[in-house]
Amino acid sequence: MTTKTTKPDTYAIAWRLPLIVWQGLFFVGPLLFMVAMSFFLVKNYRMEVALQFSNWQRMLSKDFFWDAYFFTLWLALLATIITSLVAFPASYFLAFKASERLRRWAIFFLIIPFFTSYLVRIFAWQVILAQSGVINAGLSYLGLGPWQMLNTQFGTMVGYLVLCLPLAVILQTFSLANIDKRLVEAAHNLGCGRLRTVFTVVVPLAKTGLIVAAVFCFILSFGDFVSPYYLGGSKPPTLSIMIVDTSKSGQQWPRAAVVAIMMIVTLLVVAFTAIGFAYRKRGK
Amino acid sequence: MAEPLVVFDNVVKRFGTFEAVKRMNFEIREGEFLAFMGPSGCGKTTTLRMLAGLEQPTEGDIRLAGKSLLDVKPHERDTPMVWQSLALFPFLNARENVEFGLKMRGMDKPARRRKALDWLERLGIGEFAERDVNSLSGGQRQRVALARALVTEPKILLLDEPLSALDAHLVIRMQGVLTKLQRELGITFVYVTHSQSEAFAMADRVVIMSKGEIAQIGSARDIYRTPASRFVAEFVGRNNIFAGTVNAAGNVETPAGTFTLDGKARPGDKVSFVVAADVVSLSVTKPAAPNVFTAQLISEEFVGSMVTLFFEAPGDTEVKVQVQERSLEGIPREPGQTLFLSFDPSHAHILKG
Numbered sequence: 001m002t003t004k005t006t007k008p009d010t011y012a013i014a015w016r017l018p019l020i021v022w023q024g025l026f027f028v029g030p031l032l033f034m035v036a037m038s039f040f041l042v043k044n045y046r047m048e049v050a051l052q053f054s055n056w057q058r059m060l061s062k063d064f065f066w067d068a069y070f071f072t073l074w075l076a077l078l079a080t081i082i083t084s085l086v087a088f089p090a091s092y093f094l095a096f097k098a099s100e101r102l103r104r105w106a107i108f109f110l111i112i113p114f115f116t117s118y119l120v121r122i123f124a125w126q127v128i129l130a131q132s133g134v135i136n137a138g139l140s141y142l143g144l145g146p147w148q149m150l151n152t153q154f155g156t157m158v159g160y161l162v163l164c165l166p167l168a169v170i171l172q173t174f175s176l177a178n179i180d181k182r183l184v185e186a187a188h189n190l191g192c193g194r195l196r197t198v199f200t201v202v203v204p205l206a207k208t209g210l211i212v213a214a215v216f217c218f219i220l221s222f223g224d225f226v227s228p229y230y231l232g233g234s235k236p237p238t239l240s241i242m243i244v245d246t247s248k249s250g251q252q253w254p255r256a257a258v259v260a261i262m263m264i265v266t267l268l269v270v271a272f273t274a275i276g277f278a279y280r281k282r283g284k
Numbered sequence: 285m286a287e288p289l290v291v292f293d294n295v296v297k298r299f300g301t302f303e304a305v306k307r308m309n310f311e312i313r314e315g316e317f318l319a320f321m322g323p324s325g326c327g328k329t330t331t332l333r334m335l336a337g338l339e340q341p342t343e344g345d346i347r348l349a350g351k352s353l354l355d356v357k358p359h360e361r362d363t364p365m366v367w368q369s370l371a372l373f374p375f376l377n378a379r380e381n382v383e384f385g386l387k388m389r390g391m392d393k394p395a396r397r398r399k400a401l402d403w404l405e406r407l408g409i410g411e412f413a414e415r416d417v418n419s420l421s422g423g424q425r426q427r428v429a430l431a432r433a434l435v436t437e438p439k440i441l442l443l444d445e446p447l448s449a450l451d452a453h454l455v456i457r458m459q460g461v462l463t464k465l466q467r468e469l470g471i472t473f474v475y476v477t478h479s480q481s482e483a484f485a486m487a488d489r490v491v492i493m494s495k496g497e498i499a500q501i502g503s504a505r506d507i508y509r510t511p512a513s514r515f516v517a518e519f520v521g522r523n524n525i526f527a528g529t530v531n532a533a534g535n536v537e538t539p540a541g542t543f544t545l546d547g548k549a550r551p552g553d554k555v556s557f558v559v560a561a562d563v564v565s566l567s568v569t570k571p572a573a574p575n576v577f578t579a580q581l582i583s584e585e586f587v588g589s590m591v592t593l594f595f596e597a598p599g600d601t602e603v604k605v606q607v608q609e610r611s612l613e614g615i616p617r618e619p620g621q622t623l624f625l626s627f628d629p630s631h632a633h634i635l636k637g
Binding site: 180182183185186187188189190191192194196197201204205207 | 338359
């Protein structure tokens with residue numbers, strides 16, 4: 001038998017090359033460097049190439065790291081749950097009750113927040129939530145305030161919702177709108193009341209989209225620096241704040257790398273588990 | 285007969301300015317197999333959906349067993365439906381799909397499980413009970429949908445073109461399954477279809493609909509032999525329609541010839557009548573029979589042992605003749621051949637309007 005030599009498809013490679021080069025230079029390269037850096041040492045504020053586990057040992061054995069880790073995990077989880085729950089009724093309305101026209105306008109308005117930088121929006125919220133801000137001015141006038149909102153977990157959570165909510169509503173609306181309406185009718189037809197249908201039929205049918213929306217919320221809020229810093233007052237610190245603090249104080253880049261790697265691993269595990277669950281087929 | 289099971293009382297349904305159903309009045313008898321038939325957009329599915337509560341009538345009242353359904357929510361009605369798309373829940377397996385209605389009625393787990401399995405067994409798909417519905421074949425999915433609708437033992441079952449997605453040979457088989465089920469259970473089946481063969485094969489009575497109105501209600505035989513209007517005669521398809529004027533002798537003059545019909549008509553009246561394709565006789569020489577006319581053979585079409593011959597009579601009149609292939613021996617059948625056609629006066633049915 002003659003073996004056929006396959007000619008490399010230069011055309012296909014040429015088109016892929018820019019992406020591969022870009023990703024290699026600016027994503028894979030730095031990522032590998034960061035992993036390597038986590039084994040470096042810092043002496044006299046200067047980094048030295050080394051292969052030492054001291055950074056890992058130091059970070060992972062300290063309570064302040066694990067406190068920040070679980071605090072960040074908790075905040076991201078809470079933001080995910082709150083966002084999903086707040087978004088669902090709105091998405092349900094847009095997908096099932098609203099007219100085609102209203103739905104189009106609503107999606108348009110949900111995209112508008114992305115016109116301005118997230119940072120700018122958070123500064124705006126600083127003004128709104130401040131001790132002498134708009135809300136507290138109103139509350140004081142009614143004799144109900146002022147309330148400390150800025151530099152609290154509440155502030156952080158407001159920021160996370162600003163970040164996640166529009167995206168969650170868009171993703172949920174699309175997945176709910178794709179549901180075959182006849183299945184909803186079939187549920188009613190078989191004696192399933194309206195509210196019960198939402199939980200027994202609509203949610204299982206939209207499962208994939210709902211989970212994808214939740215995963216986005218988790219990823220965005222878990223890694224966010226802006227909200228916990230500017231609205232949450234960075235106390236206690238989240239992991240992203242810890243990275244900034246560690247790298248600034250004492251030039252401890254290797255230790256910051258350890259924190260970053262821990263975050264990446266956590267996000268990968270959460271995302272893969274959730275997506276796996278979202279696309280899981282029933283056993284045959 | 286006692287109070288009919290379902291009464292449509294002056295029911296009108298409008299979608300915006302479009303009148304999908306125009307003032308419908310009819311009854312569905314207990315235990316009958318009623319088929320709604322008509323071209324798409326005639327309002328047959330809307331009628332069925334109003335019965336299930338998936339659409340609200342704009343005007344009028346629908347009564348089930350003597351009670352008005354107007355204020356009864358869809359999920360409070362006991363009018364299960366089988367969808368054209370089947371609408372099986374993809375996240376449940378076959379048994380869980382069948383159990384759904386029982387679960388909603390609060391039946392406990394072991395009881396509803398047993399009942400669901402009984403029904404799947406009864407429909408011959410017991411072995412697939414734990415299978416994912418998407419892994420089943422069209423015919424099997426069909427049976428799951430039927431079991432899901434029937435498991436709650438309703439008085440009435442609604443079917444919305446349930447066989448239209450199946451292969452031809454499966455359709456025949458499922459027709460057998462449906463008629464057998466209906467007889468055994470003795471419940472009312474309301475069946476919507478655009479297929480004449482499905483409706484005529486299964487239904488006790490057929491409702492022919494056109495543009496939101498009932499064109500005719502009757503047995504398949506009634507509709508075929510004595511169509512109420514030109515629309516019905518044309519829709520049924522296997523009829524020849526002649527139109528003409530009554531002459532002084534009381535006969536009807538048409539472009540195809542002059543015909544003697546049973547029944548009275550005044551000279552000068554315009555008359556349309558139908559002659560079924562299977563009552564027209566053929567011969568090479570002029571027969572000694574009434575109502576003879578000549579026509580030119582255009583083409584022929586075989587369906588099993590039956591053959592349908594398409595003729596053109598004078599005045600562009602299309603004539604269909606349906607006969608057993610065997611009975612055509614000795615009759616030349618080249619296209620362009622002119623033959624003598626005839627029918628008995630008693631076989632002509634005069635159309636009203």
